[in-house]
Amino acid sequence: MxxxxxxxxxxxxxxxxxxxxxxxxxxxxxxxxxxxxxxxxxxxxxxxxxxxxxxxxxxxxxxxxxxxxxxxxxxxxxxxxxxxxxxxxxxxxxxxxxxxRKAEVLPYEFIVRGYLAGSLYEKYKKGEITFKRHLSEFDRLPEPLFTPTTKSEVGHDMPISFENMKEELSEDLALYLRDLSFKLYKRGEEIAYKKGITILDTKFEFGKIKDKIILIDEVLTPDSSRYRVWENGKPVKLDKQILRDYLKEEEAKRGTMPDTIPQDIVDKLLNAYKKLQEILLK
Ligand SMILES: Nc1ncnc2c1ncn2[C@@H]1O[C@H](COP(=O)(O)OP(=O)(O)OP(=O)(O)O)[C@@H](O)[C@H]1O
Ligand SMILES: [Mg+2]
Known part of the structure; x- marks a missing residue:
């Protein structure tokens, strides 16, 4: 194909x-x-x-x-x-x-993390964030964390503190959106967990239609979320992380990130996405 x-x-x-x-x-x-x-x-x-x-x-x-x-x-x-x-x-x-329906996009990525992974794990290793007890990579957090970023048209999305988000959107709206993000993540996590998969973290987008907030974009996909299935006690990636890891490795080897993907990584990605679909939708 x-x-x-x-x-x-x-x-x-x-x-x-x-x-x-x-x-x-x-x-x-x-x-x-x-x-x-x-x-x-x-x-x-x-x-x-x-x-x-x-x-x-x-x-x-x-x-x-x-x-x-x-x-x-x-x-x-x-x-x-x-x-x-x-x-x-x-x-x-x-x-x-x-x-x-076309909405006015709220210019944030509403990120929720339920497990110690990705950039949160990097921060934890550096001591930039602590929890009541010691956690290892991929451990479930005591409570999910809300770590929004701004959505920029050009360049990187930047982290934004909840305090700043309140100032920009109003306290009520920021609280409402954070609460919605948690509810959506928890629902996803619960359904996935029953099927033996873990959603480590994800991002949502919201929009406005005539002052009403609605959920837009894509929801809990392996492009927007980190999914793991546990095999022999080890977390197996069912998401885009496979590509990120490949690019990082190549960068370490060659000094630049490739802009193409070799066939074995294409196959690996596709197999992971297919497997997730099979488990989730069966
Ligand atoms: N209901 C909607 N109304 C308006 N825009 C939407 C709606 N749902 C999704 N979008 C926007 O459509 C685009 C989806 O395309 P895609 O995810 O490929 O873009 P992207 O490169 O991630 O862009 P962005 O950086 O803006 O997220 C996103 O910009 C998203 O915000
Ligand atoms: Mg997008």
Missing amino acids: EGLYKTDIKEFKLLKRGKVRDIYEIDGNLLIIATDRISAFDRVLKTPIPGKGKILTKISLFWFKHTSDIIENHLITGNFEEFPDKLKKYDVLRDRSILV
């Missing part, structure tokens, strides 16, 4: 080509197409991961369904058969796109 790297639908207005998704405007709504592009460290790799967009779409739809009692989301439909007739001739959309 070749993989869909980018779409070029002339009939509709392309609002944005994100790192992974192409977004078109359709009658005031958005058509979000998950391509097979993959990004890491804020850069899009030149190699597609064939079929990844379809897996992400399925997983996101699963989570929209399982969180809709917590908060309303942007989804209109992910079912190609329910798309407006004018979209029906674009078979490329099937199983990898969703029709959503």
Whole structure:
């Protein structure tokens, strides 16, 4: 399979080509197409991961369904058969796109961490953060942590303190969004845990439609979350971390990060994403 790297639908207005998704405007709504592009460290790799967009779409739809009692989301439909007739001739959309309500995006990434991993573990090792008792990598935190960042159009997303977020958004709204983020993460964690998988951390995005907050973007996908399955007592990666680790290793060896991905890493990524889909959606 070749993989869909980018779409070029002339009939509709392309609002944005994100790192992974192409977004078109359709009658005031958005058509979000998950391509097979993959990004890491804020850069899009030149190699597609064939079929990844379809897996992400399925997983996101699963989570929209399982969180809709917590908060309303942007989804209109992910079912190609329910798309407006004018979209029906674009078979490329099937199983990898969703029709959503357009929202005013809140410019933050609402990150929740339930386990000691990633940059939180790095901080812990340096003593920049402490807990009541000693924790090892991948241990569950006593309580999930909220570590939001700002969403910047250019360059890196920067961490923002909860105090600053309150100042920018109002105390009530910041508290509400933090509470929602915790509820959504806990719901995801609980459902995944029963299936033998751990969601170490994740990020959500929220938007506003006429002053109402809704959940937007993708939800609890292996692009936006760190997933592990435990095999022989060891955590096996079922997410994008496989790519980040490869890029870091290459950088250490060669001094620069590659912008392509070798076939064995493509296969590894795809197998991990497929495995997650199988376990989660079965
Ligand atoms: N309902 C919505 N209304 C408006 N924008 C949305 C909605 N849902 C998602 N988006 C935006 O669509 C884009 C999704 O594409 P993608 O994730 O590939 O972009 P990205 O490169 O991560 O961009 P960004 O840095 O803005 O997140 C994101 O910018 C996201 O904020
Ligand atoms: Mg994104």
